[in-house]
Amino acid sequence: MPRVAVLGATGYTAFELIRILLRNPEVQITAATTRQEGSPPISSIHPALTGQFDLACEDLTPQQIAERADFAFCCLPHAASAAVISELLDGGVRVVDLSADYRLNDPQVYQQWYKVEHPDPERLGKTVYGLPELYRDRIADQDLIANPGCYTSTSILALAPFLKAGLIEPTGIIIDAKSGVSGAGRSPKLGTLYAECNESISAYGVGSHRHQPEIEQVLTDVSGKQVDVVFTPHLTPMDRGILATIYAKPLGDLPEADALAVLREFYAGEPFISVVKDLPSTKHVTGTNNFHVTVRRTKGYLTILAVLDNLIKGASGVAVQNFNLMAGYNETLGLLPV
Amino acid sequence: MPRVAVLGATGYTAFELIRILLRNPEVQITAATTRQEGSPPISSIHPALTGQFDLACEDLTPQQIAERADFAFCCLPHAASAAVISELLDGGVRVVDLSADYRLNDPQVYQQWYKVEHPDPERLGKTVYGLPELYRDRIADQDLIANPGCYTSTSILALAPFLKAGLIEPTGIIIDAKSGVSGAGRSPKLGTLYAECNESISAYGVGSHRHQPEIEQVLTDVSGKQVDVVFTPHLTPMDRGILATIYAKPLGDLPEADALAVLREFYAGEPFISVVKDLPSTKHVTGTNNFHVTVRRTKGYLTILAVLDNLIKGASGVAVQNFNLMAGYNETLGLLPV
C-alpha cells in the first residue's frame, strides 16, 4: 500500500483530498505538511477530521518527505510548488502537483501570466496534463502529473468533444464561468470575507485570469487548431461548484440533438461524466467527482452548460483519479460510489 | 397629493414599491389589493411594515379602485394585469404597469412568448416603455406606462449607448445574466425552495426567456437596426440583484478608454447611473435604484458588465421614477438619497 504525503495541508483542496484518500482503501497517508509552527494535529486545522484522522502537520524538507512517502500530492502555491517537486522527484517520490506550475508548456507564457520566473523550466512541456478523460493512456507511467485547474477542467471537458471533431469555430469562444468562493483559497483577504461576497455576484480577472492560457493550450493540443477563448470568471455566493456557460459557433449544420449525441459518444463509458438533458445545477455535483454537461442550440450559437465541484472534480478528485492510474488501481477508488 | 393604489400587494415587488412610496412625501397610498380572503392588514403579509404602515389588503374591483385612487401601480401577473388596466384607464386612473402586458408592441409576439391571447391588443404599440433614461420626454403626459422587466433594464441600459452610436454589431450579442431568487416571485414552487437553490447556480430558460424579445424590441428601436441577442438567465443563490455580463463585437476600432467614454457621455447627469472603473458587484447597488456599469476590451469583444437591484431599479424603483414624471415631481423623489 503506497505511503502518501499531502503537502500544504491547511487549505480547502487538501482537506477534500484527505477525505477522499481516507475512503481509498489502498492508501496510507503518512505525512502532511504546513509551515505553521508547533506541528499541529490536522484535526485542529480541519475540525471536521476530528475522530476520523489525526496526524501532525509538520514543516518537512523534501528529503524528510521522501523518507516517509512514495507519492506526494502537492497543494502548495505556484512557484513554491515547483521548487519542492524537483527535489521530491530526485528523491524518488512520484508527484501529483495541484498547483499551476507544470500545466503550461512554455516558461515564457508561465512568466507572463504568473509574474515569476519558473523555478524548474526544463520539465515544462514534458509533463503530462492530468485530465484522464483526455490523456488517460499517458498518465500511468509518469512520475509527475500536472493536475488541471478547476475552471480549466470545466471548460476543456465541455469543449473538447466539439473542437476535436471540428464542429465549432476554434476562435471567439466565450466562456462565462461562475465559481463558489472556496476557489479563492483559505487565506484571509477582504474580498473573500463573508460580508463582502455574500449576497453578491461579480466578475473578476476579466481578460486576465490565469486559467485562460491553460484552457487555450490544452484545447489547441486536443483540436490541432489554434484555440482562442474569452474567459470571464465570476465569484458566486456559495461555497463550491463551478458552472460554465459557454457560447460557441457551430461550423456547418449542427442541430441540438446531434450536438448532444456528440457529447454522449465522446464520453461513453466515462465513470464521472454524465451528459444530461435538463440544465445542470452546481448542486447536482457538489461533494462528488461528477461532471454534468448539456448543450442547447440558441440562434447562431451552441450554448454548452457544464458543472463540477471545484474542490473535487476540479482539484482533489481528479488528483486521486491521476494517483489511482499512476498506482495501477481502479481509477474510481475512493471516488465512487458517492 | 395623489392617491395611489398598489394592485397585487403580496409580492416582493409590491413590498419594495410600498417602502419607496412611504419615503415619497408627495404620495398617499389609499388602496392595496389581494385576492386573499378577509382583507388582511398589509403588515400581516409583509411583517417588515409592522409599525410603519397599515392598510387592509382588499379584493377590490377596478371601479372601487378608481374611486379611491388617482394612480395605480399594477403588480399583477401578465394577462391578469391588462384585463384590469383597461378598466382602470376608463375610470380615469393613471397606471404604471409592472407586468409585461404592455411592453411588447406586437400582439402576435406577445402570444408567442406568453402563450395567451392579449386581453387588450389595441393599446400595444401605443404604450410608452418606461425606461426614463431612454424615453424620459415621452413619459410625463401618459396615462399608462409599461414598466420594464428587470433583466431587460439591465441589458438595455448596458447596450443602448453602444448600439445607438453604431459602435457594436447589432447581432450576435451575448447576454449572460445572473439574478437573485426574488426575481422568481413569491409563489411556493419546488425550484425556489431554499434547500433547492441555496448553494447552487444554474441557467434556466435558455433561449426561451420572455425578456429576450423585449430586449430586442427596445434596442432595435433605440438603434434603428435589427438587434438580435442570445440571452441566458441564471438563478443565483442570493435574494436580489442582477449582474449582466455582455459580450459584443465592436465595429471598427474601439479601445477600452473610448468605450468607457461612450458610457460616461451617454449617461452624464443621470441621477441613478454610475459608470464605474472597477468591476461592479450586485451588492454595490442592493437596496437602491442605482445602476453601475463598466466595460472592458477583451480580445475581439467588448465585455460590458452591469448591475442593478432587480426589485428596485429593475421594477419598483423605476416605477416610481415613472410615477414622479407622470405626476410632475422630481424624478428622484423617494429614491434619493439612499
Add this chain to the structure above:
Amino acid sequence: MPRVAVLGATGYTAFELIRILLRNPEVQITAATTRQEGSPPISSIHPALTGQFDLACEDLTPQQIAERADFAFCCLPHAASAAVISELLDGGVRVVDLSADYRLNDPQVYQQWYKVEHPDPERLGKTVYGLPELYRDRIADQDLIANPGCYTSTSILALAPFLKAGLIEPTGIIIDAKSGVSGAGRSPKLGTLYAECNESISAYGVGSHRHQPEIEQVLTDVSGKQVDVVFTPHLTPMDRGILATIYAKPLGDLPEADALAVLREFYAGEPFISVVKDLPSTKHVTGTNNFHVTVRRTKGYLTILAVLDNLIKGASGVAVQNFNLMAGYNETLGLLPV
C-alpha cells in the same frame, strides 16, 4: 445481500439515505416509492444521482414491496407511515421507520402532539427507539425500529451522559436549537422559499414542537427521573446542520473539566461521537454521520453545545446504523470513512 426498499423516495432524507446505501457494499436497493405518476426514474427526482443510480420510483403496495425487499426504510409522513408499516411487517419485511410514528410510547401523547389518531397503537411502547449509542443491544433482533428525530438525537446525545449520572437537574433544561432549512422538508411552502428564509433567522414552534415530548420521554427513560425541557427550534439560513445550545443546572459541584470527562467517558469507543475542546460548528459535521459535543461552565449553568447533520446523523445515517445492526453488519458500513 439484503434487498432494500426506500419508501417515500422524493424527499431530502431519502436522497441522503440512498447515497449512503450506495456506499454500503452489503445492500441492494430494489425498490423506491413515490405517489408521483409515471414511475419516474430516481435521477429525474434527484439529479445528483444521474449516472450513479437509476431505478424507477413506483407507487407500490405493501404487498409489492414485500415481494421485492427484505428491509424497508420508511420516509413517509407521520400517520401515512404507520398505516403502511403494519402491512410490511405482516409481509415479513423488517423496517426502519424514519417518521415519528413509533417514537412515542403513548397513543394519547401521540394524538395530542400530532393531531391524528395513531393508526397502529398496539405497537407503541413496544418499539425500540433507534439511538444506537443508548439502545444498541436492543436493536439487532428487532423487526421495527423507530428512527429518532433530528433535534431529538442532538438533544438526547448531549444530555444523556449528565442525566444518566444524575449530575444535572432533570427539570428546567433549556434547549435552544438551530436547524438548517432542509429539516422543513421538500414540499413547496411560503415559509421555506429561498427569498423568505435566506438572510434571516427566526424561532418557530415555541413550546409546541413535536420533538419536545420525544426528547423528554427518552431522557426520562435514560435517567429514571421525570425530565422536563423547554425546547425552542430556530430556522437558520443554511441547507443543513443542527446546533443545540443547552443550558442545564449542575447538581453539586461540577467543574468544566469534570463535565468534559463525563462526556468523554460516556462516549469512549463510539465511532461517530467526538467530544471536542473547541466550540463546534455545524460545518464540522456536514455530510457526515458524526456528532461533536462539548461543554462549558458558565456561572450557575452547564452550557452544552452539540452539532450534527440533520439529514445524516439526524435521520438517514442513524437509520443505516440501525439497519447495519439489524442485518448483523458492522455498524459503520457505508458511513465511515467519510
Add this chain to the structure above:
Amino acid sequence: MPRVAVLGATGYTAFELIRILLRNPEVQITAATTRQEGSPPISSIHPALTGQFDLACEDLTPQQIAERADFAFCCLPHAASAAVISELLDGGVRVVDLSADYRLNDPQVYQQWYKVEHPDPERLGKTVYGLPELYRDRIADQDLIANPGCYTSTSILALAPFLKAGLIEPTGIIIDAKSGVSGAGRSPKLGTLYAECNESISAYGVGSHRHQPEIEQVLTDVSGKQVDVVFTPHLTPMDRGILATIYAKPLGDLPEADALAVLREFYAGEPFISVVKDLPSTKHVTGTNNFHVTVRRTKGYLTILAVLDNLIKGASGVAVQNFNLMAGYNETLGLLPV
C-alpha cells in the same frame, strides 16, 4: 446645519451611518477619517456610495477634525476611540462614540474584559448610555454619548420592561443570541471568511463576550437589582441581523397575554419599537432602525424573542437617534420612513 465627521470610515458600521446621514436633511458630512494612505475617496472604500457621496477619507488629527466638524461619530476600535475622543471634546466637538469605551462605568471592569487600561478613566461613570428608549431625557444636553453595543441593545430592550416592573427573576437569565457576520467587522480573519462561516452556525465567546457586563450593568441600573445573565452569542450565516431568544423566570403569575401587555405598555409611542404577535424574523427589520419583540409563556419560563439590525438599530441607527436628540432635531430624522 451641523457639520459632522465620521471617524474610522472604512467599516460596515460607518458605511451604514453615512447612508443614514445622507438621508438626514439636517446634516452635512464634512470629514471622514482612515489610516489608509493616500486619502482615498470614500466611494473607493464603499463602492455603493459611488455617485451618491464622495469625500476623501483622510488621516486627520483631533485638531483638524475640530476645525471641520461640530459633531463626530467615532467608529474606531476600543481604546483607540477614547484616546481621540478626549481631545475632540476639548476641541469643542460633541461626540457619539460607537466603540465600547464609555459604556462601562468602572475602569476595573473595562480592563478585565477589554484587556487594556482605559485611556480616559475619569469620564467613566459620568457618560450617558445612549439608549433613547431608556435614557432619552438625559441625552439631549450631553457632549459625549456612549452608543450601545448591538447584542446589548437587543437584550436590554427585550428585558427592561420586565425587570423594571420586577416581574422576572433578575438572576439566571439566559440570553441565546444569534448575529449575522457583519457584527465581526471588516478586518480579514480566517473565522469570517465566506467559506468558513457560510452554511454553518456556531457559538463563540461562551461566557466571555464583552457585551455581557454591559448588559448586566444597564439592566441593574434599570431595575435597581443586581442583574445576572448567561449570554451566548452565535455566528449565523447571514450578513446582518440579531435574534435574541431569552429565557427568564417570571416572579408570580404572569400569563402570556399579560406579558405581552407589559411590553406594549412600556413601549407605547416608541417610533422604532413594535411588540408583535407572531414570532419575529431578523429579516423583518433588516435595513431599518426597527426593533420587533414578542414573548411566549413556555412552562416555567418566559421566552422573549427580539430582533434588530445589528448595523442600524444595533449601531448606526441608534447613533443617529442620539445625534438627533443632541442636535435638537426630531429623533427619527433620516431613520423614518424606511
